[in-house]
Amino acid sequence: MxxxxxxxxxxxxxxxxxxxxxxxxxxxxxxxxxxxxxxxxxxxxxxxxxxxxxxxxxxxxxxxxxxxxxxxxxxxxxxxxxxxxxxxxxxxxxxxxxxxxxHPTLGNNAQLGQKLGFTAQGQLLSQDLVWHGLSDCRTLGELAGRVESVLGRTPTLIGAPDALVGKIGWCTGAAQGFITDAAAFGLNTYLSGEVSERTFHEANELGVHYLACGHHATERYGVQALAAHISAQFNLECRFFDENNPI
Ligand SMILES: [Zn+2]
Missing domain, CATH: 3.40.1390.30 (NIF3 (NGG1p interacting factor 3)-like)
Structure with a gap:
């Protein structure tokens, strides 16, 4: 081509x-x-x-x-x-x-939500890269287990494992700073890739449970979905090269 x-x-x-x-x-x-x-x-x-x-x-x-x-x-x-x-x-x-x-279907956020079994309901008004919706996991511990089994790595969890998961938000990569947007929107659980020292205090003081699931791990799926889409459309040979990046 x-x-x-x-x-x-x-x-x-x-x-x-x-x-x-x-x-x-x-x-x-x-x-x-x-x-x-x-x-x-x-x-x-x-x-x-x-x-x-x-x-x-x-x-x-x-x-x-x-x-x-x-x-x-x-x-x-x-x-x-x-x-x-x-x-x-x-x-x-x-x-x-x-x-x-x-991207609404092939993008990292759309794909991560799909992989983790979330029901997407839309994006935040203040930050349209953050998606919100519902999870079928009842507790935070269950959700952390889901992340671990799907992404192949243990998330950093800020919140009690037996706490209930309510309205959930997510944004891949280094989007931990949007936890304030998640709180303002009334979400009780928020997922992103990375975590900062301040995120611990923000999560506790805003009353939002936080899961850091890996920047690399959360952003593996958009580029693969894009490749699958174009390889089917234009008969191109695509191969994904993953790396063991723990961040
Ligand atoms: Zn990134």
Whole structure:
């Protein structure tokens, strides 16, 4: 498939131009013109680039690419090594950040809710990246067990395991700060990927149970759903390269 055509389709599908983001969305590093094999990953780390190159990928499609707002611009050190590897192997780097979090069916939040068996009811008015709904888990301990069995890692739980789960909110990645939005919306339980020292106090004082389920672990599903969608539509070969990132 021609690269320009693929990028046009991805941008349209994810409505990429409508987002104000901290990084460029779409093509970040140019590689070969014709794309048939796409490696999929959460983050374009050096290990993932090496695995993609060994597999013979024409493109690497990720959630976390490069060129973040505020980072040092020079292509030196670690950043140079990553980009140099991509260029040496003629691999296109394609990244979608917020558009991939937000997509109503393929996005990270939609996919995480589905995996954890939540019934989605909508998004918060103050922060539309946070979804809210209901869980069939009765207690916080049950919900933590669900997270562990689905995501394959033990969540950090702030709250008593026998506490009842009421209205629940979730947002993948490093969205622990939105716990205040969750509280203002009247949710009693909130899930995200990461956790900060202050989150413990915020959860206790706001009266919201909190589960930190892993940034990487919660953001594995959007990019895979996107890949499954485009591989079926355009007959592309996609392979997901997971990493054992405990954060
Ligand atoms: Zn993220």
């Amino acid at each position: 021609n690269r320009t055509h693929l990028l046009f389709e991805l941008d349209a599908l994810l409505n990429a131009s409508s987002f104000k983001d901290y990084c460029p969305n779409g093509l970040q590093v140019e590689g070969v013109d014709s794309i048939n094999k796409i490696a999929i990953a959460v983050t374009a780390s050096l290990a993932v680039i090496e695995a993609a190159a060994n597999w013979g990928a024409d493109a690497l499609l990720v959630h976390h690419g490069y060129f973040w707002k505020g980072e040092a611009a020079p292509l030196t050190g670690m950043k140079f090594e990553r980009v140099a590897h991509l260029i040496r192997h003629n691999i296109n780097l394609i990244a979608y950040h917020l558009p991939l979090d937000a």
